[in-house]
Amino acid sequence: MATLRAKNTRVEMRASQAQREILDRATATCGLSMTDFVLNAALERAREVLEQNDKITLKNEEFDHFMAVCNESREPNQALKNAFRNAKERGIG
Numbered sequence: 001m002a003t004l005r006a007k008n009t010r011v012e013m014r015a016s017q018a019q020r021e022i023l024d025r026a027t028a029t030c031g032l033s034m035t036d037f038v039l040n041a042a043l044e045r046a047r048e049v050l051e052q053n054d055k056i057t058l059k060n061e062e063f064d065h066f067m068a069v070c071n072e073s074r075e076p077n078q079a080l081k082n083a084f085r086n087a088k089e090r091g092i093g
Helices: 017-030 034-054 060-071 078-089
Strands: none
Touching: 017 034
């Protein structure tokens, strides 16, 4: 899963001797460089973390309640107006 794009940003880390030996054995087994092995493993885990945190799972009744509240027509309160203004100022909205 090596990438063909140019790598121009450096990431450094420290490891214990035992950790380094495990990484050396794994990279040799896979036939990858240390950089490719560690980067691929870190990216795979990072994608998992982001996927877990990018979506919300609700039970049916929770979703129904959420949708009912969303469908109620109410005037936005001051906190919501402030949040919207703040997001707009930061270029988010």
